[in-house]
Amino acid sequence: MKKIVVSLACLLAVGAQAQNNGSIASRKLHMAEFAINNLYVDKVNEDKLVEEAIIKMLSTLDPHSTYANPEEVKKLNEPLQGNFEGIGIQFNMAEDTLLVIQPVSGGPSEKVGIMAGDRIIAVNDTAIAGVKMSTDDVMSRLKGPKGTTVRLKVLRRGVRDVLNFTVKRDRIPLYSLDASYIIKNKIGYIRISRFASTTADEFIKALKTLKDQGMKDLILDLQDNGGGYLNAAIDMANEFLGKKELIVYTEGHRAPRSEFFAKGTGRFQNGRLVVLVNEFSASASEILSGAIQDWDRGLIVGRRSFGKGLVQRPIDLPDGSMIRLTVARYYTPAGRCIQKPYENIEKYNMDLINRYNKGEMMNSDSIHFPDSLKSKTKKLERVVYGGGGIMPDYFVPVDTTLYTDYHRNLVAKGVILNVTLKYVENHRKELLNKYKKFSDYKDKFEVNEALINELIAAGDAAKIEMKKDQFKISEPLIKTQLKAMIARDLWDMSEYYKVMNDINPTIQKAVEILQSGDYERKLNK
Structure with a gap:
């Protein structure tokens, strides 16, 4: 009884203190948490209680205000920071074994002699083969602080005995640029997968290489690029826009308008430019493509982008967790807000499926914008729209002619990947000698x-029913994917896209626009 009285006294004291320090809402929150922790009939996990309260509060705001625990924060940050610390290999889990696709050039694994095709079966005397260990568990054993060592047991084709390696971990670069090459005479192609801290530097390096090879025009591929750092998008836009041209501005209820301008130091301010987007291009991708479109600097080709125009501010919490809180909206130079409506979260989450169902992915005539969302570009006064993604200047429908359920099942169950890995493992030396x-x-x-x-x-072994009619439809796509994935494993990701892009209708349309005169007809400056 005495304990309850003391707790009630403490509860009143907390309420009184909160009354002096904050609003009624914050007082209620403090008192509720204190009451549950001190008076509830059963023992409670206070950390979990607070964490779930934060998650619930954020879920009532918008789709992109989120909470991440310490481990999730680490995973989220690595791809955008541009590096991590580990042993430096590209790998896949094949038949419950870690198969090295390629060691990172100049990385710690390559330095000690680990080769493409090696199978790592144990890490620090712990078996990782044949034990159904998850990819995350395997990676957690391979990663570690720079300078620390890890012992690996390796099986190598043609070598009878198990090989032992000691690898000294180091900082490993993570690249955001997937491919860059001359796709047609004087037309360069660069694909960017995300906007990270190193993206602009990677782009500048690739741009110089392509210019040295005679590039005059550029196709910038942002398809499936879900965004990343705002500053990376700004740095990229600077490469294309003129001095003092507005790239983007942000504004929120408690965030005053902030404007970001090009410096005029860009390395590709004059060549013809085509930017590719689709329904998975979001956030930073929309900042860049919106700025290009609004200044009539280039043409946007593909399908309407995702429609994420909310700015998140990371707020670090004491235990290493983090809140990503929406603090503003971003606007294109013409004043367009690209954020699609999110008042109905369920409808928001179903947006892409609804686009398919309404026929938008097949026909641009299915897309309708109200006149209230109409804007005009800065130089040519072309009509553009806000309120739900970047609408391309040239629409390219989804190509469904080669896709079947049989093919989708082969991909979903990893059959195409595993067959490729096995083929390269058995024929690597033969292929590299021949080609x-x-x-x-x-x-x-x-x-x-x-x-x-x-x-x-x-x-068949994966219990995927073979349907001859579907196989015949998908055969050209299956063969192209196999050829592309073999190329990736023998060389690198750039070679993968050199093969796949030959059947990508959006890329073929971009090349056609640059070669046919359509570019000049659309941007009659």
């Missing part, structure tokens, strides 16, 4: 009947 250069491989390599039969057998 000294990627250009030889691209021109001459064909997926043969034996590899297709192996794929079908692997599909």
Whole structure:
């Protein structure tokens, strides 16, 4: 009884203190948490209680105000910071074994002699093969602070004994630029997967290489790019826009208007530019493509982008967790807010599916914007719209002609990936001897009947029903994917896209626009 009286006295004291320090709402929150922790019939986990209260509060605001625990914060930050500390390998889990696709060039694994095709079976005497260990668990054993060491046991084709390596961990770069090459005569192609701290530097380096190879025009691929750092998008836009041209501005209820301008120091202010977007291009991708469109600097090709125009501010909490709180909206130079409505969260989450159902992915005539969302571009006064993503200047429908349920199941169950890994493992030396250069491989390599039969057998083993009519429809796509993934494992990601882009209708449309005169007709400056 005495304990309850004391707790009630403390509760009143907390209420009195909160009354002096904050609003009625904050007092209620403090008193409720104190009461539950001190008076509830059963023991409670206070940390979990507070965490769930934070998550619930954020869920009532908007779709992008979120909470992340300390481990999630670390995972979220790594791709955007541009590096992590580990042993430096690209790998896949094949048949419950870690298969090295490529060691990072100049990285710690390559330095000690680990090679593409090696199978890592143990880490610090702990078996990781044949034990159904998750990819996250495997990575947690391979990653670690720079300078620390890790012992690896490795199986190598053609070598009878298990090989032992000691690898000294180091800082490993994470690249945001997937591919860059000359796609057609004087037309360069650069694909960016996210906007990270190193993106602008990677882009500048790739741009110089392409210019040295004779590039005059550029296709910038932002398809499936979900965004990243605002500053990275600003730095990228600076490469294309003139001095003092507005890139983006942000504004919120408690955040005064902030404007960001190009410095005029960009390295590609004059060449013809086509930017590719689709329904998964969001946030920073929309900042960049919106600025390009509003200044009539280039053409946007593809499908309407995602529609995320909310700015999140990270708020670090004492235990290493973090709140990403929406503090403002961003606006394109013409004053467009790209954020789609989110009053109905369920409808917001279903937006992309609803686009498919309404036919928007197949026909641009299915897209309707009210006149209240109409804006005009800064130089040519072309009509553009806000309120739900960047609408491209040239619409390219989703290509459904090669996709079937059979193909989707092969991809979803990892059959195409695993067959590729096994094929490269068995034929790596033979392929590299036969195709000294990627250009030889691209021109001459064909997926043969034996590899297709192996794929079908692997599909059967994965309990995917073989449907001949569907296979016939998807066969050209399956063969292209196999060829592209083999190229990736033999060389790098850039070679993967060199193969896949040959059947990508959005990229083919971009090339056509630059070669046909459509670019000049649309941007008649």
